[in-house]
Amino acid sequence: MPRFHLHIHNHTGDTLDQEGSEYRDLGMARDKAIAGIRSFLSAELLEGTVDLRGYLDIADDDGTVLERIDFHEAVKIHDI
Amino acid sequence: MARCTTNEAIALFLNRLALRSPLGEEERAAVLNLPKVSEIDDVERDFVHVGDRVNHACLVVDGLVARFAQIQDGARSFVALHIPGDMGDLFSVVEPNVTWALHALCPTRILRIPHHTLRELAERYPALAMAFWRDTVTDANILAQWTVNIGRKDALASVAHLLAEMAMRHQANGLGNENQYVFPITQADLADAVALTPVHLNRVLKRLREENIAIKEANSVRILDFQRLAYVAEFDPAYLQLTRDDRT
Numbered sequence: 017m018p019r020f021h022l023h024i025h026n027h028t029g030d031t032l033d034q035e036g037s038e039y040r041d042l043g044m045a046r047d048k049a050i051a052g053i054r055s056f057l058s059a060e061l062l063e064g065t066v067d068l069r070g071y072l073d074i075a076d077d078d079g080t081v082l083e084r085i086d087f088h089e090a091v092k093i094h095d096i
Numbered sequence: 097m098a099r100c101t102t103n104e105a106i107a108l109f110l111n112r113l114a115l116r117s118p119l120g121e122e123e124r125a126a127v128l129n130l131p132k133v134s135e136i137d138d139v140e141r142d143f144v145h146v147g148d149r150v151n152h153a154c155l156v157v158d159g160l161v162a163r164f165a166q167i168q169d170g171a172r173s174f175v176a177l178h179i180p181g182d183m184g185d186l187f188s189v190v191e192p193n194v195t196w197a198l199h200a201l202c203p204t205r206i207l208r209i210p211h212h213t214l215r216e217l218a219e220r221y222p223a224l225a226m227a228f229w230r231d232t233v234t235d236a237n238i239l240a241q242w243t244v245n246i247g248r249k250d251a252l253a254s255v256a257h258l259l260a261e262m263a264m265r266h267q268a269n270g271l272g273n274e275n276q277y278v279f280p281i282t283q284a285d286l287a288d289a290v291a292l293t294p295v296h297l298n299r300v301l302k303r304l305r306e307e308n309i310a311i312k313e314a315n316s317v318r319i320l321d322f323q324r325l326a327y328v329a330e331f332d333p334a335y336l337q338l339t340r341d342d343r344t
Contacts, residue, residue, distance in 0.1 A: 022295050031302045035314070037284045037294055052295020059251050059296065072295070 019077045020045040022052060026070025026087070042082055045074050053090040068093075100180045102207055105157040106130060108181025108269050115268060116234065116337050117227035126217055126224065136206040143206060144185065144198035151192060152208040155183050159204025160280050162289070164197045172197070174289040175239060177262070177281075181269040187232045189214050202280040202315075230337075237335040246291045249330065254290045255300045256329035259310050259317055264333050274322045280315040 017038040022045070024031040039045040049072050060066050068088040073081045100108070110127045113119060119127075135157070136143060144150060146166050154161075156178050163176040163184060175196065178184040184198055189211045200206075218225035238261070245254045262279060266272035281289075287297040304310045309325050311318045319325055 022298075024295065024299060028299070028303075031299050033283075033294070033298050035283045037282075048293065049295065052293040055293040055296040056251075056299050062250070 020082075021075045021077070021079075022049050023073045023075060024052075024056075024070065025073070027067050036077065042074065046083060046085070049074055049085055050090045053085065053087055057087065057091060099158040099205070102135065102157055102205075103128075105155055105180050105205075105207060108271070109155055109183055111270055112181050112268070113224075113227040113231060116230050116340055117223065118340065119223055119227060123221045123224050123227075126221060130209055130217075131213055134208050136208070140200050140203060142197050142199050144194055144196075146194060146197050148194040149192050150185070150188050150194055150211075152210050153183050153185050153188050153214060154198060155207040155209055156180050157205035157207050160201045161204060161206075162199045162201050162285065164199055165195075166197060172288075173291070174285075175242070176235065177289060179262070179265060179269060180271060183209070183231065186214070186228055187235070189218075189228070201282070201285055234337055237337065241335045251290070251292055251296055251300050252303060253329050255286075255292070255297065256304065256309070256325050257331055258286075258290055259304075259312070259319065260322070260325050260329050260331040261333075261336070262317065263319055263322065264336055264338065268336070268338050274319060276316060276318050278315060279312070279317045283312075286312070 017040055019036040019038050020042070021033040021036040023033055037048070039048060053072055057066055068091070071084050071086045074083045074085070075081045106128060110124060113127065114124070144154065158180055161178040161182075161184050162174050163178070164172040165175050166172045176184070188194070192211065214228065218228055241261070245257050249257065263272070263274045263277055266277035267274055272278060283297055283301070284294050287294045290297065292300070301312050304312075307324075308320045309328065310320060325331070
């Protein structure tokens with residue numbers, strides 16, 4: 017299976033996924049990326065803040081960025 | 097780091113038992129002379145399957161083993177990690193119907209010890225029976241602590257706790273120390289062990305690294321400040337029962 021690297025870029029800096037993980041295809045990598053964004057945004061929410069200013073790059077083993085997901089694309093916010 | 101031999105792994109298992117239970121020379125010799133049915137060399141993936149009925153227990157000689165619970169759609173979740181010197185399924189002696197899987201996380205060597213051998217030892221040496229029982233209690237304590245970590249702690253504390261626990265377990269088993277130990281687990285598997293996504297785990301590991309607390313490398317962990325790691329983790333090693341006190 018191909019290996020994908022999910023690199024996070026946000027207010028805490030760059031968190032590079034040097035090890036990567038094997039996923040069936042880019043679609044599966046995208047699903048995992050969205051789940052990952054939601055996971056750490058959930059942790060931030062429990063601390064009272066959610067910062068949507070950031071993005072996640074899905075890259076292949078050669079370092080080529082295949083897709084970028086902005087954090088706000090991973091969640092739906094219903095504002096008051 | 098040199099790989100453990102079979103005899104070294106059995107000696108590690110004896111040390112693990114003796115750490116928590118008083119054993120005389122005869123009991124110790126009986127463990128060191130355990131007959132071995134078979135070894136599995138460099139197994140990867142499952143070597144005990146859900147639904148199996150087993151007649152042996154598995155001693156980890158070298159590598160790293162995970163125990164998984166599995167739900168009906170096949171999704172899995174870690175419930176335990178076992179290192180060299182651990183008998184990952186000692187409790188199977190009294191309950192051989194398997195409801196979980198044992199899975200090698202890297203090329204791993206396993207020694208199969210027949211149930212009847214362990215049963216005979218327990219019948220002949222009551223002190224060994226107590227030691228085996230106490231060993232399974234330790235596994236249960238660790239599982240209970242994992243439940244608390246996942247259910248009540250934030251991601252940073254949960255990951256820090258696992259790293260601290262593995263340091264103490266390696267040290268207790270005579271492998272590594274509280275500063276460094278071999279830990280050949282991928283980030284994806286480590287994420288599973290702490291119920292995080294790999295993305296979230298990567299963020300947590302970065303924070304531990306940047307705060308000079310601990311570094312997870314490809315096949316090992318370096319702990320830069322064990323006191324701070326334990327503080328972040330709210331780590332109290334009492335559940336590991338690393339001292340014998342006055343037990344009989």
